Amino acid sequence: MSNPQSCKGPVAPHGYACKGRMRLGWVAAVAAVALLAAGGAWWWQQRGAAPAQGQAAGPRFGGGGAQAQPVSVGRVERRDMRVMVSAIGTLQSRATAVVRTKVSGELKALHFNEGDEVKAGQLLAQIDPRSYQAAFDQAQGTLMRDQALLRNARLDLQRYQELKSQDSIASQQVDTQAALVRQYEGTVAADQAQVDAARLQLSYTRVTAPIAGRLGLRQADLGNVVNPADANGIVTITQLRPIDAVFSVPQAQLDRIRERQAGGAELPVELWDREQRQLLARGRLGALDNAIDLTTDTLKVKAAFANADGRLFPNQFVNVRLQVDLLKDTLTVPAAAVQNNYVYLVQDDGTVTQRRLRVGVADGDRVSVEGDLPEGAQVVTDGLDRLREGARVMVIDAQAAAKADQAVQDAGQRRAQMLRNLTPEQREKLSKMTADERRAFLRGLRAQREGAAPTASAPASAPAPAASPPPAAR
Template identity: 40%
Template sequence: IGTTAALEIVEVKAQVTGQIISREFKDGADVKKGDPLFRIDPRPYQAALDQAQGQLAQAKAQLALNELNLKRQLDLRTKNVTAPQELDTARASFAGDEARVKAAEAAVAAAQVNLDYCEIRSPIDGRAGLRNVDVGNLVGPGGASLLTIQGLDPIYTDFTVSEPDLPLVRRYLDNPNLKVMTDAEDDSVGARQGDLYFIDNAVQPSAGTVKLRAITPNPDRALWPSQFVRVRLVLDVLKDATLVPGSAVQIGQNGPYVFVVKPDSTLDLRQVKPGQVHGDLTVISEGVRGGETVVVSGQLQLSPGAKVLPKDAGSGGEAGMQRAKAID
């Protein structure tokens, strides 16, 4: 069991102070990055921009005048007609005007930024939550958030594995078949395949588990943040694997074994090497071949070489039988 979490969560706040004059979205709507959300009254900031542009024009005009004066003083100085002090004054005036032009340009840029901030736009693709302010409210940088937007496609799947299983997971981290399957309860959509994204750097002391996170595609937005989901971590894909019911595998003095029914209906005790568990089935890497019949119940009453009457599992009788399956 795991939970989902939004890929991105953004608290939208005002970056300039002013009155909200319009709202451009519906609560709960999907929004794209750059979509308008709110508009703040731009008139004070437009006026500040106009003023800054006027001051820039004045600074440029003064710079042009002092540039002409500097050229005139340089020409007179080459003819030894003017005093060195007048040339130095012209140079200082020109340098001061250059600095004032740069300051005026910076003021224009700052005023333009503030004006642009009057148009509050979505910083991410996602789904809008319930708005916290309405048209007419006064907002500002120090106020509460106007809206929360959460990115839902893709979405995070958070789950845990027990501490003893962690070395096995780490062994398969570079395996291209490693994947995370996420399935929601009462969902008409099948399990979604995602990629393992994160393994926590510490074991949770109280639970003895390690937190993992996967990135799961969610194009239909069927998965919601904080939703409980069923998670299956697939470490590898075994081709031509032989599967037997888990109840067929017994533990004896020499290790795991199964009873195999031979063609003459006698029993053969086989030492086996079990592998991964797949639901109610267990992978057998050695000891049983696909198509052979194994005993799945009543093993305590049986012995090697005994003759049995094979019956399908669940049909009654002393020993239930089922064929081993070979899957791709």
């Protein structure tokens, strides 16, 4: 390397340029060796740490490690299970009536409020009765006149009959008077019919409710001239108590339904809201349709509901659950515990083992099963994704954990609300405090808002901006 021939080109006196280049080459070689040594050491450390990381990660996924996985459990119980058929239904009113006037006239009065509950025969509206009252009076006057003529004709007939018995008048005169009496009797009968018709027309000026139910929105206002031909009428009445739900059931369930009905059993029906979270009403199955729908292979059925609280409305969409059977004393587990026809059974040594099941019907949050499960045993309901066969578990109370989480969330919300309610001066003061002073300040504010004693709020006045050290000194 000290060979002068290795340095090419012109050189300075005494070979200084060639020596500088050789020094740079040595530095580069030493740096490369150092980098290789550092890389080798890093690789060796990573190689040794990999098994330790694998061992530490084992218990996380339910391996054979000693770390127990927190899980929630449910009990294996025997209980009666309902066999339910779910369907989508629509509520229908049993009767709907459009209240129309039976006579024409001006609407003079309304005796109802929209949405009221009314009884059959209750007065709803009043039509101007003056013309109908006049017609009634006229018919009644005609009747009274003809009744007077009839009474006079009868008296004359009686006199003629007495004279005839004395042989004082001819028989023809008696017969003529008798015919006149019968004529007046017919006239009086016709007059009476006219009076009855006029009275009926007069009564029609009082518009009453034909059925009991709930009123809809008013379709006519005061002063309008209404008549029987109006399409919308005055108002609509819908019967809501009881109310029916119409839905379809599969043809495969018809034999079981008919057997239960033939035995005199009442099939319970439940109505649920759209999200199937709130129970709306309970009723019983009523009538079955007389033909199966070929397009859907279902049969329409109708169920009746008392609707005592009036919360159900016609045309309302509901989810229907029809109970077609009841399984007595069957083995059940929580529905959340079943995963791909398997459950994790918690053993006495704190480990879990998988048990294969045959799943039956579901009722609420439980499902009937058939399998090797002892009654009263515990099965995992939460934390299934972290478990493997033989994994160690720690049973926790799901309700207690949920309450703790909710308490933490509530505390965070109260703290955030308190910070939002601070004045600009309080926020500036808070920004200059230490952590301990800040906590004392917030405790004082909380105590003041909760109506605590004045001594409880004393820490709040202690940390003033002047008492705290300046930022540069901290």
